[in-house]
Amino acid sequence: MLRLEHISKTLQGKTVIEDFSLAMSKGDMVCLTGPSGAGKTTIVRIAAGLLAPDRGQLQIGTANIAFAFQDAPLIPWLTALQNMQFVLSPRLRGEKLDAQALTWLERLGLSDARDKKPSEMSGGMQRRLSIACSFAVTPELLFLDEPFAFLDEYWQSVVVDELIRQNRQRRLTVLMVSHQPEPVQRLDARVVHLATGSKLLSAKKHNPERAEQTGAESA
Numbered sequence: 001m002l003r004l005e006h007i008s009k010t011l012q013g014k015t016v017i018e019d020f021s022l023a024m025s026k027g028d029m030v031c032l033t034g035p036s037g038a039g040k041t042t043i044v045r046i047a048a049g050l051l052a053p054d055r056g057q058l059q060i061g062t063a064n065i066a067f068a069f070q071d072a073p074l075i076p077w078l079t080a081l082q083n084m085q086f087v088l089s090p091r092l093r094g095e096k097l098d099a100q101a102l103t104w105l106e107r108l109g110l111s112d113a114r115d116k117k118p119s120e121m122s123g124g125m126q127r128r129l130s131i132a133c134s135f136a137v138t139p140e141l142l143f144l145d146e147p148f149a150f151l152d153e154y155w156q157s158v159v160v161d162e163l164i165r166q167n168r169q170r171r172l173t174v175l176m177v178s179h180q181p182e183p184v185q186r187l188d189a190r191v192v193h194l195a196t197g198s199k200l201l202s203a204k205k206h207n208p209e210r211a212e213q214t215g216a217e218s219a
Ligand SMILES: Nc1ncnc2c1ncn2[C@@H]1O[C@H](COP(=O)(O)OP(=O)(O)OP(=O)(O)O)[C@@H](O)[C@H]1O
Pocket: 011, 012, 016, 034, 035, 036, 037, 038, 039, 040, 041, 042, 043, 177
């Protein structure tokens, strides 16, 4: 589903990623962890095709991708409902579009915020809207950058439940960055830990009894 092979990236003269490789099959959930500046976001942006690597190869097995990043890609002049309608509009029309948009707002607790623009919403609400939009397009491959940041325990749990549901029901593949161990543990995601410069330190399941070789490779 996703393969990064020997990826390197230099930004403003600094080597951010050096010879990083990762292989993911359909239905895999992988979480990149590591210190600030290790290059986690850069890797996810390269994997999502948003940033070109200097060296190495990227293979994505589907065109049906979605992402929710820290700088939530919400349209600032549209309301929450209109943002949701916008992402659903290529697939749905009329009443079905409106019903689906409202359903997703409700699932992520945003019904009361339907007429608010992103600038009128809290960081957590913006994050939930961004995640709701990425779920709503039913991607095969989902990229998430700190999806649990700004969310309290309840909403973290709602997002985890939805990821588990979509992973089980339609084998959604997820590559994420997260500093929060608890939701990642609940997801049972494969954890790939990076040192600065994207050197791979370890790649394992959170549960050590179920540790396994991951297909991620170091330089
Ligand atoms: N557009 C850019 N131009 C120049 N340097 C950049 C750019 N984007 C990222 N960097 C630098 O690349 C390094 C890795 O950044 P990145 O955001 O990938 O790290 P990260 O591991 O996700 O960090 P954090 O956990 O703090 O989000 C950092 O030193 C950052 O300053």
